[in-house]
Amino acid sequence: MSLILVTGASTGLGHATADALAGDGHDVVVHARTPARVAAPSGAGRWAGVVTGDLAETGEIPEVARQAAEFGRFDAVIHNAGTMHSPESATVNTVAPYVLTALMDKPSTLIYLSSSMHRDGSTDLTRLTEGTATYSDTKLWVTALTVALATRWEGTAAHAVDPGWVPTRMGGPAATDDLTAGHRTQTWLGTHTGVTPPTGGYWYHRHTEDPHPAARDPRFQERLLRALRDLTGVALD
Known part of the structure; x- marks a missing residue:
């Protein structure tokens, strides 16, 4: 069985992902903003551990990485935490996955949640530094980050997943995609070998699609x- 970290696991897709993985017998460490958010009976006793910290606060992200390090090297890390609210969307959706990836031991598989809305994102990175990024921008950037990481470290695969428009608190009740289908790709990628492509895929319901061209542009990735x-102030290895 695998040791897996799921960020943003107190509700919605993150909780569904963590719950499915634990149900399959994996050792799941869940992340939430506060301990109270993972104290509900639906999660009690199911998790191998809990890490806490507000990923909207850049100063708390290294502490989340430190807590995660106490569990050793993960087989998979699923960067699920996300928000549509500006200006914290850039920090939660892009900066936090970057910093956690840089500070933690490299797992066998890195999974980052993207969105079909990334196709409307901008390559204007002044929006990142000035705090004016849209949700679509942040999802384009995390998709480009995924592709940039896909062949960076031997033994570590990286994939981006579009979970679809699902009826979570963020997606809203009008969402038309199925919640189960929304987390199934992450659980599959995090626990299976022989996936094609083995790294660098942009996935929607277990099938690969072409992301925004900028996501595969080495020049944009470097920028x-x-x-x-x-x-x-944190560099990748």
Whole structure:
């Protein structure tokens, strides 16, 4: 069985992902903003551990990484935490996954949640530094980050997942996609070998699609990594 970290696991897709993985017998460490958010009976006793911290606060992100390190090297890390609210969307959706990835031991599989809305995102990275990013921007950036990481470290695969428009608190009751289908790809990628492509995929319901062209542009990837390094003071290995 695998040791897996799921961020933003107190509700919605994150909780559904963590619950499915635990139900399959995996050791799941869940992340939430506060301990109270994972104290509900639906999660009690199911988790291998809990890490807490507000990923909208850049100063708390290294502490989340420190807590996670106490569990050793993960087999998979699923960067699920997300928000549509500006200005914290850039920090939660892009900066936090970057910093956690840089500070934690490299797992076998890195999974980052993207969105079909990333196709409307901008490559103007001044929006990152000035705090004016839209949700679509942040999802384009995290998708580009995923592709940039896909072949960076031997033994570590990276994939981006579009979970669809699902009826979570963020997606709203009018969402037309199925919640189960929304988390199934993450659980599959995090626990299976022999996936094709083995790294660098942009996935929707277990099938790959082409992301925004900028996500695969090495020049944009380099600009993004440089901007994230300069913003956070944290560099990738």
